[in-house]
Amino acid sequence: MLEARLKEAxxxxxxxxAVKELITDANFECSEDGIRLQAMDNSHVALSAIxxxxxxFDEFRCDRPMSIGVSLASLGKILRGxxxxxxxxxxxxxxxxxxxxxxxxPKSDRVGEFEMKLMDIDSEHLGIPDTQYDAVVKMSxxxxxxxxxxxxxxxxxxxxxxxKEGVSFAAEGExxxxxxxxxxxxxxxxxxxxxxxxxxxxxxxxxxxxxxxADGGSSSGSGGVVPVEIQLQQAVGLTFSLKYLSNFAKAxxxxxxxxxxxxxxxxLLCEFGFENGYVRFYxxxxxxxxxx
Amino acid sequence: MPKIKQSFEPSPPLRAEKRVRRExxxxxxxxxxxxxxxxxxxxxxxxxxxxxxxxxxxxxQKGSGKNGGDSPAGGERLSPDPPPTFPPCRSTAxxxxxxxxxxxxxxxxxxxxxxxEVYYKKDFVRPKxxxxxxxxxESLQEWYRPKLKVYGREIQQSRQIAAFSTEDGLQLKYxxxxxxxxxxxxxxxxxxxxxxSSDDCLGSEVRFNHVMLNRYQDGSIYxxxxxxxxxxxxxxxxxxxxxxxWIMERKRPQSSQKSVATNDEAPKVKKRWTLENGxxxxxxxxxxxxxxxxxxxxxxxxxxxxxITFRQLVFE
Numbered sequence: 001m002l003e004a005r006l007k008e009a010x011x012x013x014x015x016x017x018a019v020k021e022l023i024t025d026a027n028f029e030c031s032e033d034g035i036r037l038q039a040m041d042n043s044h045v046a047l048s049a050i051x052x053x054x055x056x057f058d059e060f061r062c063d064r065p066m067s068i069g070v071s072l073a074s075l076g077k078i079l080r081g082x083x084x085x086x087x088x089x090x091x092x093x094x095x096x097x098x099x100x101x102x103x104x105x106p107k108s109d110r111v112g113e114f115e116m117k118l119m120d121i122d123s124e125h126l127g128i129p130d131t132q133y134d135a136v137v138k139m140s141x142x143x144x145x146x147x148x149x150x151x152x153x154x155x156x157x158x159x160x161x162x163x164k165e166g167v168s169f170a171a172e173g174e175x176x177x178x179x180x181x182x183x184x185x186x187x188x189x190x191x192x193x194x195x196x197x198x199x200x201x202x203x204x205x206x207x208x209x210x211x212x213x214a215d216g217g218s219s220s221g222s223g224g225v226v227p228v229e230i231q232l233q234q235a236v237g238l239t240f241s242l243k244y245l246s247n248f249a250k251a252x253x254x255x256x257x258x259x260x261x262x263x264x265x266x267x268l269l270c271e272f273g274f275e276n277g278y279v280r281f282y283x284x285x286x287x288x289x290x291x292x
Numbered sequence: 293m294p295k296i297k298q299s300f301e302p303s304p305p306l307r308a309e310k311r312v313r314r315e316x317x318x319x320x321x322x323x324x325x326x327x328x329x330x331x332x333x334x335x336x337x338x339x340x341x342x343x344x345x346x347x348x349x350x351x352x353q354k355g356s357g358k359n360g361g362d363s364p365a366g367g368e369r370l371s372p373d374p375p376p377t378f379p380p381c382r383s384t385a386x387x388x389x390x391x392x393x394x395x396x397x398x399x400x401x402x403x404x405x406x407x408x409e410v411y412y413k414k415d416f417v418r419p420k421x422x423x424x425x426x427x428x429x430e431s432l433q434e435w436y437r438p439k440l441k442v443y444g445r446e447i448q449q450s451r452q453i454a455a456f457s458t459e460d461g462l463q464l465k466y467x468x469x470x471x472x473x474x475x476x477x478x479x480x481x482x483x484x485x486x487x488x489s490s491d492d493c494l495g496s497e498v499r500f501n502h503v504m505l506n507r508y509q510d511g512s513i514y515x516x517x518x519x520x521x522x523x524x525x526x527x528x529x530x531x532x533x534x535x536x537x538w539i540m541e542r543k544r545p546q547s548s549q550k551s552v553a554t555n556d557e558a559p560k561v562k563k564r565w566t567l568e569n570g571x572x573x574x575x576x577x578x579x580x581x582x583x584x585x586x587x588x589x590x591x592x593x594x595x596x597x598x599x600i601t602f603r604q605l606v607f608e
Contacts, residue, residue, distance in 0.1 A: 042496070043330065044330040044331050045328060045331065046331070126336060127336065128336055157326065266334060267334050284329040288325060
């Protein structure tokens with residue numbers, strides 16, 4: 001028997017939004033420690049890993065480990081019926097093949113009850129090699145999303161280079177090339193504007209506003225900035241697909257910060273941590289032919 | 293000038309290959325080509341108990357070659373003995389479908405072979421990678437030379453073969469002899485099979501449950517004119533190593549078989565080209581019914597070639 005209660009449905013919505021472009025179906029592995037999910041995308045280039053520890057939930061009960069096979073599209077449809085601040089309860093019997101979900105409005109007596117059919121997904125636990133990373137970059141998740149979007153307009157791949165001084169993102173395409181450099185310690189406003197229109201005028205306004213914010217803001221807390229922090233064993237330079245990175249950036253609402261863990265010729269670990277859980281993405285690099 | 297190349301590299305998303313110019317960097321100053329890797333190349337994936345047949349150790353070596361060796365900190369990044377990983381096996385309920393993906397079919401169709409459906413993609417995998425695969429496959433334990441009965445005499449075939457199926461119980465006869473079939477696929481062949489069945493290559497609906505390796509030691513080893521069994525809906529051949537000639541010839545129409553494709557007085561159709569190192573050949577439709585194929589002797593060829601043929605063994 002699984003019973004779990006989330007104070008606000010918005011957490012599950014954001015988690016789902018973070019991975020729904022990358023995975024279609026997956027098993028939610030439930031145990032007394034919480035709920036986990038791991039899956040690769042179809043082309044085996046990216047792995048998404050979710051952890052929601054029991055403390056995410058107001059109440060959590062899972063008598064024995066169980067694996068709940070879910071179509072993320074179905075879950076998305078059902079979650080559309082929930083308001084962000086609804087209390088979300090999920091329940092599954094040991095032998096049932098459906099998941100019961102209840103949305104309760106905290107202010108009114110509105111209650112929604114949904115039952116989702118589950119899938120039998122034959123998947124194995126995926127091994128992730130233990131890796132010591134040479135470089136860890138902490139930065140604003142909103143800034144990360146913006147860079148991915150802007151460079152995605154230029155080319156398909158981005159070369160990320162990390163040195164003691166800062167981190168740079170460079171792309172090249174048919175129309176030309178682009179490079180974004182963030183200095184160590186420089187702050188970026190935290191608010192994500194990933195979903196802005198592509199209209200240039202509109203893009204500039206929020207950016208300016210943010211910069212003002214950044215000047216006067218404190219270094220932590222909401223409304224503040226996330227300074228770029230770099231921990232470096234050795235300089236790294238890696239090339240990744242921008243399509244995937246842009247998808248990862250959709251997890252930005254979960255966290256003000258993103259941590260990029262990198263070593264040369266090793267998959268990137270892109271982590272969005274939040275209280276009592278995380279969404280992590282691993283992405284295989286593009287390697288140059290000269291390397292092999 | 294950046295060159296965008298559509299390619300079925302073994303690491304989807306496969307259109308990702310393109311030239312990236314790096315300026316004044318590493319002393320190159322020139323252009324390098326990048327290709328998207330998969331996580332399997334980095335030992336991500338399902339963990340399986342290791343088997344003592346040496347297959348997985350050869351796979352593990354391949355994996356460590358990427359990270360270890362020349363880069364100083366490389367070897368230490370991975371835990372000392374990470375479990376070998378490889379792509380997940382697909383479920384056993386396979387429905388067999390031919391290749392229909394328009395991008396592939398339009399682009400790689402071989403012209404001038406009426407009544408056949410043949411596709412040839414010269415650069416399925418980079419020559420360097422193909423050579424590495426050749427080496428890895430040569431180290432398999434399962435190679436053997438089948439004994440054939442010809443006119444009542446038992447002779448040993450000049451080609452070494454090795455055959456694998458995705459599951460137990462699949463059988464195949466080969467010139468009247470049952471083929472020694474191992475299962476499951478070794479990791480590398482599973483990996484290649486997954487690449488073929490990806491949406492960036494043949495399409496995910498095209499799946500295989502059998503693979504046969506043929507080793508042509510040098511140009512003296514050949515295979516005579518023949519057609520494959522008609523049960524095969526799709527036969528996909530990946531060539532590794534020495535480029536060898538490939539001849540397809542239309543069969544003479546038999547009286548019982550006057551179809552639209554083969555008119556009574558059908559002109560002779562014969563086409564010859566080279567199967568390059570790392571190339572992919574797909575035959576389907578009525579190809580086996582209407583054509584023979586062969587790989588002739590070429591004594592000037594001194595290098596070995598391994599062909600990997602993926603098939604769909606169907607029993608009805």
